[in-house]
Amino acid sequence: MTESGFKQENVSSGWPPAWPYAYGGPLDDGDYRATPEDFVVEECLDFAPEGHGEHLWLWLEKRDLTTLELARRLARICDVTQRDVGFSGMKDRVAVTRQWLSVHLPGREAPEDLAERLADDRQGPPVALLECRRHPRKLKRGVHRGNRFMLRVSGEAIEHPQFTARWQRLCELGVPNYFGPQRFGPGGRNLLHARGILARGWRKRDDREGMMLSTARSYLFNELLAARIAANDWATPIDGDVLILDGTASQFVAETIDDELIQRAARLDLHPSGVLWGQGGSLALYEAARHEQALVAGHGELCAGLERAGVRLARRALRVRLSAPELTRDERSLRLRFELPRGAFATAVLRELIAHPTL
Structure with missing residues (x-):
């Protein structure tokens, strides 16, 4: 046992650790990522690209792809090294995510067929180019303000009579800022x-x-x-x-x-x-x-x-803190919308609501 009272984990056989819950544990079994479209993440910056400069900033939507894989694909398409590609945060793979990436292209333009090559599913999951603008500087790690989440949740937990009350407690009292299991x-x-x-x-x-x-x-x-x-x-x-x-x-x-x-x-x-x-x-x-x-x-x-x-x-x-929280229901599921500051995990919110093998 550690002095904090928790058993030191044997990672290979004792995972996940029995880290305690703040509000009494998950209410029931639930599912939150049946498809990537059930887990939507949008990066939030406090500024916009200026429209000029050596770096081309790209607002991209990816699905079933890690940020590092996307950066490598951009480097290949634009014929630059991976060091010339910048991004602020690592986004989930099994999700639909929108974020900025930058490519250092001094004195030259991106390939004319950049959007088509990003969308080509022969290179991997297709990526949508939503916007592109120039900026004087590379996009650095950790400059985004936070992330906006739109999650679809289903399963027995959402029918629990205490689900809405538990959600309100999270909104009013805050959420334990655990690093999520994907880490x-x-x-x-x-x-x-x-x-x-x-x-x-x-x-x-x-x-x-x-x-x-x-x-x-x-x-x-x-x-x-x-x-x-x-x-x-x-x-x-x-x-x-x-x-x-x-x-x-x-x-x-x-x-x-x-x-x-x-x-x-x-x-x-x-x-x-x-x-x-x-x-x-x-x-x-x-x-x-x-x-x-x-x-x-x-x-x-x-x-x-x-x-x-x-x-x-x-x-x-x-x-x-959960910013701009919103809960809406349909016949078989509900949607949770909220914004978290940079580095916080939506899975830390979900673990206080539903029981799921990955939480």
Whole structure:
């Protein structure tokens, strides 16, 4: 057992971990991705391409395709290296997703048949070119504000008499900001791979996109969040918490918690945060710091491996707000619409509502 009270997982046989739920667990069996069209994701930027510059920005719709696969296809079609293709976020494969990608094309145009070649199903799942505009700069990772989700959910869970009430609680009180199961791969295989890479010493050539580092940090964060949910202090600040202002990267240390901070947390104006492990000292103090120290006690090899890899310590909110939430029903299913900030997972919302093998 770790100091946080959770059994250290044998990834190959004990996946998924029994991370606790915030609102009593899923209501019943459900399905949320019978087809890619049941899981629609649209990237939200706070700005638009300027209409001039060396980089061609493309607003693309893909289906049954990863963002990395799409980037490789664009590089081939435009005769550039993959380093010349930029994107902000990795989007789900089994989904219909819309996002911007950029291609560095100084002094030249994209192929005249770019749209046709993207749509050619002989190259893989067809991709629709919805818009293209020039911009002076490459699209960098993590610049989008968030993602808008439109999910179709079916199964016994949606007929549960408490489903609508549970949905309202998520809207009013927030959602545990777990990293979703897609981060860890089928059966937790990504985490198993990450353990091996970090144990022998992380090298860029073994993890070009840094996904194994991200997987390890995500797992540790989920362990910390699980411990805070078990202690019933994941949404309410405790002494020594590093608090993050909702919708921003601004954060501050609260050595002591007063009524004003508790009220602001209740309004979802601010959230307790957890550590994304790496080099550098954590600002957390007192009880909040003890939660983080428990990670070292329970997962020392992962923590040390991340530090040796040189990744810098960061923080992530333990709770996330659902923006513009909407629920509509038809005869056999319902649709959930909401927006989440960058890095948050729709599957973290769904796991509080339905039981499903991938959640």
